Amino acid sequence: MHLADHPARRRLSAALDNLAVTFHGMTARPDEHNCECHWGSPEELSLLKTPNVELEPDLLRRAWQATDWTDHAAVLRRVLPQFATALVAGRTEHWFGPEDAGYSFARGRWQQWPHHHARPVREFLHAWWAQSLTDPEAIVPAHQVFVMCAEASGTLRPWLAEWEKQTGYLSDRHLAEAAATWEYELLGESLPWRVGWYEHDEEEIRAELVAWLLGHAAARLRASGASADLQHRIRLLGLTGEDRWTDPHWPSHRY
Structure with missing residues (x-):
């Protein structure tokens, strides 16, 4: 299969095209404003x-x-096609980590948008996640x-469920990379990323992630030949x- 024919890449491309069509012509509210000293100029706001x-x-x-937008959802819809394209291309700047971009979506409460707006956003997220695991x-x-x-x-549920479905070499490798990235913070009883949106329960998310790593992920790491050190560090999450x-x-971590 040629990489250009990769099904996950085709799906993601279609999802990005759908965002561009769906949110074509969107703008921030006419009365939207922000601090000129800290955000930008009136000319930039007008854009x-x-x-x-x-x-x-x-x-x-x-x-x-x-x-601090008056209507963050409207601003998000205005920038979403370009924002999503930049995310996929790795061209966004994160001050604190990839969760920053997620907070922007959460603040926009996109899941409460009308179906014809929420559905393309949901498909974009799922298409990007599938592509990241398989492409x-x-x-x-x-x-x-x-x-x-x-x-x-x-929520973690749909993203963990997709990871369970994708069992190829690349997905297994990504699982080992994720476990190795996350184990330090998890062994210190912390979530490996910062939860900044007040409606998200950090401890609940951490507990769900640990349970999944101890269950599905641990068995998969063994089957895929992950290093013994990594397997032990995941096992220690159960103690x-x-x-x-x-x-x-x-592993003699210091916290």
Whole structure:
């Protein structure tokens, strides 16, 4: 199969095209405003109220990252086609991590939008996640896409379910990379990313992720030949207190 014919890439391309069609002509509210000293100039603000004008990268970042819009949903719809394309291409700047982009989606409450607006957003997230797991030329690491999708949707369930369905070599490799990236914080009883949206329960998310790693992921790491050290560190998530840090395979992390 030629990479150009990769089904996940075709699906993602169609999802991006659908965003462009769905949100064509969208603008911020006519009375939208922001601090000129901290956000940008009146001329830049006017661009958000002008449909179908490409934003330069720094203005795009400031638009989706700002937390103090009167109507964040309208701003998000205005920038969404360009924002999504930049995300997939790895061209967005994250001050704190990939969760930043997810917070922008969450603040826009896209899941409460009318169906004809919410459905293309949902399809984009699912298409990007599937592509990150299966396309050898995916640009953004799968574990970063996972975090973004989790924070954008407020749940881990659909993204973990898709990971369980995708059992090929690439998906297994991404699982090992994610486990290796996350184990330090998880063994310190923290979530490996910052939860900034007040409606998301950090401890609940962490508990669900740990349970999945101890269950499905642990068995899969063994079957795919992940390193013994990594397998032990995931196993240690099932221990608590002294049993954990006195285990002979405790990695001597310091917190």
